[in-house]
Amino acid sequence: MKQMSLKKKRSLIGLSFLSPWIIGFLVFTAFPLIYSLFLSFQKVKITPSGIKTDFIKFENYVYAFTVDSQFTAILIKFLRELLISTPIIIVFSLIIALLLNQPIRMKGFFRTIFFLPVIIASGPVITDLMAQDVTSIPSIEEYAIFATVLSSTGGLLNTILVYLMDNLIIILWYSGVQILIFLAALQKTDKQIYEAAKIDGASNWECFWKVTLPTLYPMIIVNLIYTIVTYSVFALNPVVDHIQANMFEISTGFGYASALSWMYFLVIAFVLAVSVGVMAARGNKKYN
């Protein structure tokens, strides 16, 4: 009996440490989440006496796909950019982490450089840099080889290449945290595995595919989630802009903006679920 009450007391104390979070979660996250779902089915009017809502069923959602010509276009553009950028960010940060993991001098200096964008990259700074046209690799478009590559490829591949060239530095700037996550994981892997593999005659190349990549696999999934989330909530994101613009539009208002934000949330959740699901399934099949 005494044992039980002691256990109970400990759990009560634990919950009291958590109480700020529980209250906050209910007030600032759970309630707003439900309230915005509620608003998304309403026509919201702001009157001097407060907010007035009229239930209009799915009209806001229908409006987004029929009347609002911008939303679908922006959303598709965003998804396409996300699909292009995420793999690049992951692969690039993996390469940088592998390079930094080599026995080289000035490791700290290079790490400092690659993390710098995380510190300074706010929306207005990036907008300014884009306005100055310094976000693409310097004078890359002047090289003849790119002109020929561009003219010989058509359609989708072409748009991908142009997008990449124009935004390469910004895409790379997203990878600061991911590099450090990979690097931390690399430094924690046991060196003996590599020695054993080397004795068995594995080359560097084989070591990477057979030893490094499987050990890093969970971190790839972590980075995938981190990349998708930060990419989709970044201030420069056109979808985010569109939602905020519609908030204070007389004809649309809070109700429509809520509907947009919920659709956006569902799309991100779907992308996360699919990409993480596919990666996890692949990892299970290959490495377990």
Added chain:
Amino acid sequence: MLDTRLSHAQRKRIDKYSTKAKAYLLGVQGNNGLLFKLAVYSLLIGIGFVYLFPIIYMGSYSFKSLEDLLNPLISWIPSTFYTENYQVAYKVLNLFPTLLETLYVTVIPALAQTAVAAVIGYGFARFEFPLKKILLVLVLITFIIPPQVLLIPRYVFFNELELIGSILAFLLPALFGQGLNSAIFILIFYQFFRMMPKALEEAAHLDGAGNFRIFITIAIPMAVPAIIISFLFSFVWYWNETALASLYFGNALTTLPIELGKFNATFEQLYAGDTSTQNINEGISMAGTMLSILPLLIVYFFTQKWFVEGVDRSGITGE
């Protein structure tokens, strides 16, 4: 022709040199040869340059006068040390008052967020209670909910309470563990407190110290690294947040990044109809950008070790 005339001894010597050269160039273990190192360094330096290119460009252009900007012969190094751009940008940004305001709306929420994340992380790490797993999963889920979904209800809520335009719009969510990326900070503290040895706390417990006292006098002093890391990240993230800040603060409060976003408009307002001064040019806007990131660059210069270690210590890589 030559090698046929080589004596056996000579050939042996050449063999020896060539293995030595091979070892020197390619390395014995595969990753310590000269060629390998050369490749690694050149890749790192090349990519590093591309990475820093926008910042170098910014620095160079911000010191260029109009003549330099128009002169095609001058590409990187301005002809004179020209600081007029900075003087204009300083005026447009209203630097010191804005900086003080920015610090006010970033440091206080960052402190609150760190303190609360420490308490919550400690609760998760040190106590067992029902639904603990589910609550932890909920913490993680709050990370993936885009702020835009919560934005409108929170805005309505703060509007009712007349908190729009006050720091409380940032501070209140932070105080309850729902601030910007709070989930990450809770996880950092959770990992940190979980790895701390239990023995000290047990000893204090036997001496009759209460749980709260143990937390304040034993756990917190040991968690100083996690506190510094959380505070720094939180500070930088709040600083760079402009979408939420401009909405919650309205016209009452401003931050340097918000002022930078309005840079062109403010410039025109200040110099409208003043024909003696120049129009806005690349140099001035780059100087403005430079001034707005300078405080963060200084902070980063002194604290970069903590930022870099922070990711290590967050424990996501598994201990």
